[in-house]
Amino acid sequence: MTASADKLPIITFRSFRDPAGRLVRTRDRILRVVDPAYASDLESFLATGTARQAMETGRLVRTIPVASSEVGGSETGRVYEHERIRFPSYPYEWPAEMLHAAGVLTLNLGIQALEEGFGIKDATPYNVLYRGSEPVFVDVLSFERRDPLDPTWIAYAQFVRTFLLPLLAQRDFGSKLQSIFSGQRDGLEPEALYHQASLLGRLKPHFLSLVTLPKWAGAKRGADESIYRPKKSSSPEQARYILEGLMNRSRKQLNAMAPQPPADSTWTGYLDHKSLYSPAQLAQKQRFFEQALDSTKPASLLDVGSNEGHFSFLAARKGASVVAIDTDPAVVGSIWRQASKEKLDVLPLVVDLTRPTPATGWRNQECLSFLERSGAGSGGGFDMVAMLAVMHHILVTERIPMEDLLDLADQLTKRDLLIEFVGPEDPMFRRIVRGRDRLYTNITRESFESAAEARFELLRSERIDGLHRWLYLYRRRGAVN
Amino acid sequence: MKIATQGNYKIIGAALLLLPLILATPSRAYGYADPGTGAFIYQAAYAAFLGGTFYLRKFLNRFFGKRKPADPTTSGTHDRVSR
Numbered sequence: 001m002t003a004s005a006d007k008l009p010i011i012t013f014r015s016f017r018d019p020a021g022r023l024v025r026t027r028d029r030i031l032r033v034v035d036p037a038y039a040s041d042l043e044s045f046l047a048t049g050t051a052r053q054a055m056e057t058g059r060l061v062r063t064i065p066v067a068s069s070e071v072g073g074s075e076t077g078r079v080y081e082h083e084r085i086r087f088p089s090y091p092y093e094w095p096a097e098m099l100h101a102a103g104v105l106t107l108n109l110g111i112q113a114l115e116e117g118f119g120i121k122d123a124t125p126y127n128v129l130y131r132g133s134e135p136v137f138v139d140v141l142s143f144e145r146r147d148p149l150d151p152t153w154i155a156y157a158q159f160v161r162t163f164l165l166p167l168l169a170q171r172d173f174g175s176k177l178q179s180i181f182s183g184q185r186d187g188l189e190p191e192a193l194y195h196q197a198s199l200l201g202r203l204k205p206h207f208l209s210l211v212t213l214p215k216w217a218g219a220k221r222g223a224d225e226s227i228y229r230p231k232k233s234s235s236p237e238q239a240r241y242i243l244e245g246l247m248n249r250s251r252k253q254l255n256a257m258a259p260q261p262p263a264d265s266t267w268t269g270y271l272d273h274k275s276l277y278s279p280a281q282l283a284q285k286q287r288f289f290e291q292a293l294d295s296t297k298p299a300s301l302l303d304v305g306s307n308e309g310h311f312s313f314l315a316a317r318k319g320a321s322v323v324a325i326d327t328d329p330a331v332v333g334s335i336w337r338q339a340s341k342e343k344l345d346v347l348p349l350v351v352d353l354t355r356p357t358p359a360t361g362w363r364n365q366e367c368l369s370f371l372e373r374s375g376a377g378s379g380g381g382f383d384m385v386a387m388l389a390v391m392h393h394i395l396v397t398e399r400i401p402m403e404d405l406l407d408l409a410d411q412l413t414k415r416d417l418l419i420e421f422v423g424p425e426d427p428m429f430r431r432i433v434r435g436r437d438r439l440y441t442n443i444t445r446e447s448f449e450s451a452a453e454a455r456f457e458l459l460r461s462e463r464i465d466g467l468h469r470w471l472y473l474y475r476r477r478g479a480v481n
Numbered sequence: 482m483k484i485a486t487q488g489n490y491k492i493i494g495a496a497l498l499l500l501p502l503i504l505a506t507p508s509r510a511y512g513y514a515d516p517g518t519g520a521f522i523y524q525a526a527y528a529a530f531l532g533g534t535f536y537l538r539k540f541l542n543r544f545f546g547k548r549k550p551a552d553p554t555t556s557g558t559h560d561r562v563s564r
Contacts, residue, residue, distance in 0.1 A: 018513055122514040151532070156524045157517025190519050209523070217526075218519025227522055238535045245531040246524065 016362075018122070020141045024071050030082040031071055032063075034141065039078040045143045050112040058131065059105060061085070061138040085136060086300075087323050087381075090367050091125040091162075092181035093349040093357055095333035096170050096259035098135070099177060101340070102128035103163035105135045107251045109143075110153075114243055119146040123159035124186070126367075130347050132321065133339035148236035153246055161187030164210055164250070167257035169193055172207070176329065178350055185361070190214040206253055259333060276427055281464050285388070285471065286314065288462050289418065292473045293318045295459075296416050298383035302374065304353050305390025309335035309346060315386070316344040323374075323382070325351040353408070354398040371412075380414035380476075389469075392422040392429045395443060402443065403451050410455045415479040417456055421448050423468035445470060 016022055020038035024031040034042055045051050046063060054060035062083035070079055091099055102125045110120035120142050127139040153159075165188040169175035173196055180188060190211040194202065202212045221227055233239035277285070289311055298320050303312045306324035308331050316322045316339070324346055326332050335348035349370075351357055357370035375381025387409065394400045409417050422429050424443055433440060449472075452458075456474030463470050 124514070151528050152524070154516050155514045157520035158514040160520050161517070186515065189517075214517075214519030214523045216519070217522035218517075221518075221522055227518075227525065228516065233532065238532055241535045242528045242531040245534075246527060249527070 018139075018141055020144075021077065028084065029070075030084050031066070032080045032082060032141070033068075033071060033077045034080065035077050038141065038144070041145045042078075042080070042140060042143075044145065045113070045118055046140065048113070048116040048118065050109065050116055050118070051140075051143075054109060054112075054137070058134060059137060060109065061129075061136050061140065063140050080140070082138065082140075085129045085131055085138065086321060087347055088129050088368065088373060089347060089349055090181070090357070090360075091166075092178050092360075093351055093370070094125075094130075094177060095329040095336060095348070095350060096167060096177060097333040097336045098130065098348075099125055099163065100167060100254065100258050101336075102135045103159070103167075103254045104251070105137055106159070106163070107247055107254065109137055111244060111247050111251075113143050114146075114240060114247070117146055117148070118143045119150075119153070119243070121155055123155035124162045125181075132316075132345035132347055133336055133343070147232075149232040149234075149239050151233040151239040151242040153243055156246060156250070158186065159250060160210055160214075161189060163187075164253055164257060165190065165193060167254070167259070168206065168210060169196075171257055171259070172197070172201070178329070182360070190218070206256055210253065261334065261337065276467070277464075278466075281467060284462075284464055285420075286311075288460075288471045288473075289314060289386075289388070290318070292384075292416075292418050292460070293320070296384060296473075298416065300382045301384045301386060302382040302412060304385065304387045305393065306335065306348065307331055307389075309338065309348065311386060311388055312346045312348070313338065313342075313344055315384075316346045320345070320384070322346045324348045325353065325370075327352045354394055354400055374412050375414070376408065376411040380412055382412060383414055384416040384418060385409050385413040386418045388418070388420045389422065389428075391419060392426070392432065396429065396432045396440060402448060406451050406455055410476060413476060415476055416459075417452075417472075417474040417476070419452070419472050419474065421445060421470045421472065423470075426468040429468075 019035065020042075021032055021034040024033060043065075051060060055062050063080050066079050066081045068077070068079045070081070091102075094102075105128060106120070106123050110123070113120060121144050122139070122142050127137055127142055128135050129138050130136065166175070166177055166180045169180065169188060170177060173193075193207075193211045194215040197207060197211070201207060233242065275282075293315055297318075298315070301312075301315045301320040301322045303309070303315070303322055303324040306312050306326045309324050312322045312324040312335065322345060324332075324335055326335075326348070327350065329350050332348045332350045335346060338344070339346035339348065351370050359365065359369040359372065360367045371377070373381065391405065394405055395402055409419070423445055424430075424433070424437075424440055449458075452472065452474060455477065457477055459473040459475050461470060461472045
């Protein structure tokens with residue numbers, strides 16, 4: 001968290017739904033302007049044992065009060081500064097494992113806060129970001145002082161819509177979270193799933209309580225506004241007992257939806273049993289990669305086409321903060337499992353570089369595009385970009401021109417590019433060409449080197465013995481070491 | 482006499498079980514998150530059920546002298562709630 005007065009002219013507002021406050025983002029700082037009416041609640045919450053412990057352990061975003069002059073002094077309200085999470089990510093970029101972990105964090109904090117007289121008023125995955133592989137609850141204004149007699153968790157339906165039902169849809173119907181959250185900001189309504197299930201499927205235990213019964217109840221009394229009429233419990237103890245019971249039940253349901261490691265997907269185990277690399281060739285590639293890391297010492301690295309994260313983990317173990325992207329949710333999920341288990345600074349995301357996540361939300365300003373977050377067009381966001389065994393997929397399968405790919409690499413990296421050129425004679429290249437050889441006569445090692453060296457300076461290169469594959473370490477022309 | 486006392490407890494217990502079905506329905510929705518419709522009604526029904534088990538536990542604890550580890554009445558943390 002920076003303490004310097006960073007009064008930048010560009011101040012953008014990216015959060016506005018909660019009347020309690022707004023988020024202000026300057027170039028390097030995340031500030032929150034809190035309405036005076038809600039400020040004392042927030043102060044009290046931040047002083048609770050729950051909040052202090054969660055901030056110490058990194059589960060809650062670190063938050064300190066700052067002077068209102070930090071946002072130009074024109075705002076009425078208290079101003080807080082949040083720890084900056086290096087790379088924001090959104091649920092439509094997460095595998096099911098990460099959505100599940102975000103849900104567990106939300107419920108755990110909610111149940112803990114209950115013990116100290118606070119409730120959690122919204123429960124959406126957008127309240128959670130990832131610091132590496134660790135989920136961090138970032139919306140401190142979600143916690144509000146409870147009416148002790150109120151037995152309602154107003155955010156229950158939102159928790160169901162945005163955590164439980166997407167995980168249920170993924171588990172039972174193979175729905176992709178990327179499609180669910182790209183299409184619906186606030187998740188899935190029970191009605192959307194009800195019609196997908198068979199008659200018997202509608203009576204399965206979790207489906208019954210999360211979809212079928214709410215769907216029937218909504219159909220019968222949905223137009224009756226009296227259901228929202230305020231009612232109170234007879235005692236604070238009873239209200240709290242009910243809320244704890246509801247949240248504990250939601251936690252059990254969430255755990256029942258926990259994704260299991262997949263048996264197989266197109267890309268799982270790629271390095272192990274589907275790849276053409278022999279152990280010696282893989283070791284050679286790994287040696288080149290490690291030497292590149294040792295000589296350039298990147299603090300941040302973008303691993304494009306990370307597969308199961310073999311090289312991301314190597315980079316993280318050498319101190320880099322890694323964002324690993326792949327198109328297959330199964331392999332991204334497996335990266336998260338391992339990174340989380342070993343506490344490695346790897347943020348795995350389901351992102352296709354040839355169709356990068358667009359900016360979303362109101363005026364396309366609520367959630368930034370992947371390229372904007374990656375610093376494309378603003379000097380690059382990573383000390384190193386690694387593109388290992390992925391270039392041929394981008395050039396052949398997606399038909400992206402080589403020069404365009406190198407231009408994008410040049411925009412994403414602040415300094416270095418580590419790239420593997422896969423020649424047209426390579427069996428994997430041949431497999432994806434599928435007889436369209438005439439389209440790719442321009443892809444040669446010479447044309448690649450010529451295009452690359454127009455943008456980068458060559459530091460090292462090496463052919464992988466016995467393969468039509470070459471490894472290159474490039475440095476951007478004019479990059480500061 | 483003893484049987485009569487037990488009968489009285491049963492009646493009181495049944496009344497206490499029904500009471501929360503009326504009282505423990507959802508309170509005002511002052512959050513900004515969409516409370517939904519079907520899920521909100523489902524929550525109300527589940528809250529009513531939990532409200533019933535709250536009194537049932539309390540009643541059983543008193544009658545049988547059992548102490549439930551999760552008994553919320555023993556925590557007393559709501560003393561800190563001022564509003």
